[in-house]
Amino acid sequence: MIRFENVSKVYDPNIIGLKDVNIHIERGEFCFLVGHSGSGKSTFIRLLLKEFEPTDGTITVAGRNLQRMRRSALPYHRRNLGCVFQDFKLLPNKTVADNVAYALRVTGQPVRAIRRKVPEILSLVGLGDKMNNLPDELSAGEQQRVSVARAFVNHPSLLIADEPTGNLDPDTSVGIMQLLYRINRTGTTVLMATHDREMVDKMRKRVIALEDGKVIRDEDKGLYR
Amino acid sequence: MQFKFFFNEAVNSLVRNWVMSVAAIVTVLVSMFVMGLGLILFFNFQHAIGELRNKLEVEVFIKNTASPDQINELGDEIRAMPEIKQVIFVSKEEALARLRKNLEGHEDVLDALSGNPLPPSYEMTLKDPNQIGEVASRFYENPIIDNTPGTHDGVKSGGETSDRVLRVTSLFLIGGAGFVFLLTVASVLLISNTTRLSIFARRREVEIMRLVGATNWFIRWPFVMEGVFTGMMGAAGAAILVLVTNRFIIESVVNKMPFLPFNADAVPLFWLVLAVIVGGTMLGSVGSGLALRRFLKI
Numbered sequence: 115m116i117r118f119e120n121v122s123k124v125y126d127p128n129i130i131g132l133k134d135v136n137i138h139i140e141r142g143e144f145c146f147l148v149g150h151s152g153s154g155k156s157t158f159i160r161l162l163l164k165e166f167e168p169t170d171g172t173i174t175v176a177g178r179n180l181q182r183m184r185r186s187a188l189p190y191h192r193r194n195l196g197c198v199f200q201d202f203k204l205l206p207n208k209t210v211a212d213n214v215a216y217a218l219r220v221t222g223q224p225v226r227a228i229r230r231k232v233p234e235i236l237s238l239v240g241l242g243d244k245m246n247n248l249p250d251e252l253s254a255g256e257q258q259r260v261s262v263a264r265a266f267v268n269h270p271s272l273l274i275a276d277e278p279t280g281n282l283d284p285d286t287s288v289g290i291m292q293l294l295y296r297i298n299r300t301g302t303t304v305l306m307a308t309h310d311r312e313m314v315d316k317m318r319k320r321v322i323a324l325e326d327g328k329v330i331r332d333e334d335k336g337l338y339r
Numbered sequence: 340m341q342f343k344f345f346f347n348e349a350v351n352s353l354v355r356n357w358v359m360s361v362a363a364i365v366t367v368l369v370s371m372f373v374m375g376l377g378l379i380l381f382f383n384f385q386h387a388i389g390e391l392r393n394k395l396e397v398e399v400f401i402k403n404t405a406s407p408d409q410i411n412e413l414g415d416e417i418r419a420m421p422e423i424k425q426v427i428f429v430s431k432e433e434a435l436a437r438l439r440k441n442l443e444g445h446e447d448v449l450d451a452l453s454g455n456p457l458p459p460s461y462e463m464t465l466k467d468p469n470q471i472g473e474v475a476s477r478f479y480e481n482p483i484i485d486n487t488p489g490t491h492d493g494v495k496s497g498g499e500t501s502d503r504v505l506r507v508t509s510l511f512l513i514g515g516a517g518f519v520f521l522l523t524v525a526s527v528l529l530i531s532n533t534t535r536l537s538i539f540a541r542r543r544e545v546e547i548m549r550l551v552g553a554t555n556w557f558i559r560w561p562f563v564m565e566g567v568f569t570g571m572m573g574a575a576g577a578a579i580l581v582l583v584t585n586r587f588i589i590e591s592v593v594n595k596m597p598f599l600p601f602n603a604d605a606v607p608l609f610w611l612v613l614a615v616i617v618g619g620t621m622l623g624s625v626g627s628g629l630a631l632r633r634f635l636k637i
Contacts, residue, residue, distance in 0.1 A: 189554045189555075191552070192551065197550050197551075203546070205543070205547060216547070216548075219341065264551070
């Protein structure tokens with residue numbers, strides 16, 4: 115699903131984002147990306163989204179080489195990825211339903227399909243009764259559920275979560291983790307960057323640890339440590 | 340294309356930044372209105388010049404010393420010219436009678452004259468107004484025409500008048516075009532600034548659109564529409580103002596000052612309104628296009 119081959123990213127002036135990273139993540143895996151701030155987690159994720167190019171090496175996502183991908187193909191690449199962020203990235207002046215519908219609209223889905231899919235996915239994340247609320251009227255945990263719903267509504271083959279529980283209390287975090295786990299069970303590959311030691315240790319999934327841009331550990335059923 | 344969705348996004352954004360939107364709309368309105376006024380003037384002058392050219396005539400004044408035979412001979416000569424449509428002989432008495440009529444109410448001025456100082460003349464209209472200069476020149480050297488030595492002031496032709504009108508008109512038009520150009524630049528810049536602000540106001544939204552895989556044009560369309568709407572609204576206002584001006588202002592000018600060559604019917608209103616609306620819409624799309632190229636990095 116994801117393959118990094120000798121990938122390096124150097125920001126000018128000479129700040130190392132990633133250094134010679136080799137990673138292979140299989141389709142359907144659930145994988146944690148751990149490390150301190152500045153260890154390269156965000157660089158890793160932004161490279162996957164092709165927000166910028168690596169200085170060196172090749173990245174393949176879902177069989178496609180990102181370096182050889184044309185700019186015009188970029189939107190279609192991103193539709194194949196779902197993204198969840200620490201700060202939710204919801205549109206404050208659109209209702210919950212409209213926020214989710216947004217991801218369907220940009221893919222040019224017919225209005226009828228949007229009307230059917232949005233309530234479906236929102237009740238899946240447990241927000242069937244908050245469809246017409248604005249994001250501000252929801253709790254942080256609920257907002258993150260909306261964001262997960264938006265990421266998953268297109269049924270992407272890869273779901274990327276960047277510190278999805280970073281702003282949430284432990285109990286709420288468990289709910290989000292369960293949601294991500296359920297999504298993973300449908301066959302979607304999930305890559306989650308996190309600081310949440312407890313969660314990583316509890317889940318016992320594959321853990322990739324980064325430090326100063328290098329992979330220092332990569333183990334199945336790993337711990338945060 | 341999801342027209343309704345883009346339309347709603349554009350309208351929402353216009354309403355949210357209404358101060359800038361109004362400023363941009365008003366600028367478009369002013370520039371298109373000035374362009375409309377320029378066109379009204381242009382059409383009126385065109386009309387006036389046309390009228391003038393149809394009425395164009397050559398008039399030759401005859402020396403008081405000429406004998407009746409000489410005068411008749413000149414008349415025959417003129418009638419023999421193939422370019423002439425109509426010739427009228429104006430005798431001294433008739434010339435005075437015309438002058439008296441023109442001065443209606445102030446006839447006493449004429450009482451101060453001793454005798455009749457006006458010369459007799461021939462007035463001719465031509466089949467083709469373009470031949471005026473050539474026909475007029477045939478009389479320049481004629482001995483019985485009342486030329487001041489060294490000049491041809493005994494021959495008057497409408498050609499000079501129309502040339503003068505044309506010269507004044509083109510000055511007017513060049514000045515007006517320059518003004519319209521400046522206003523156009525101002526409105527393009529204002530619309531582009533409005534678009535820039537709305538891109539800025541929606542940068543989070545644009546970022547999210549990119550993340551969920553919106554194509555470039557899907558992101559651009561609402562902004563383009565916003566610019567086009569701004570242009571259209573300004574243009575619609577300008578079109579109404581132009582129509583009102585043509586209907587009422589020009590009419591009242593004509594009523595009060597009938598000697599001015601204005602005529603509300605001289606203007607092809609349909610084309611004028613079309614020009615104003617197309618112009619305004621283009622200002623809008625060019626303005627927002629400029630801002631998109633510079634500020635919307637996708």
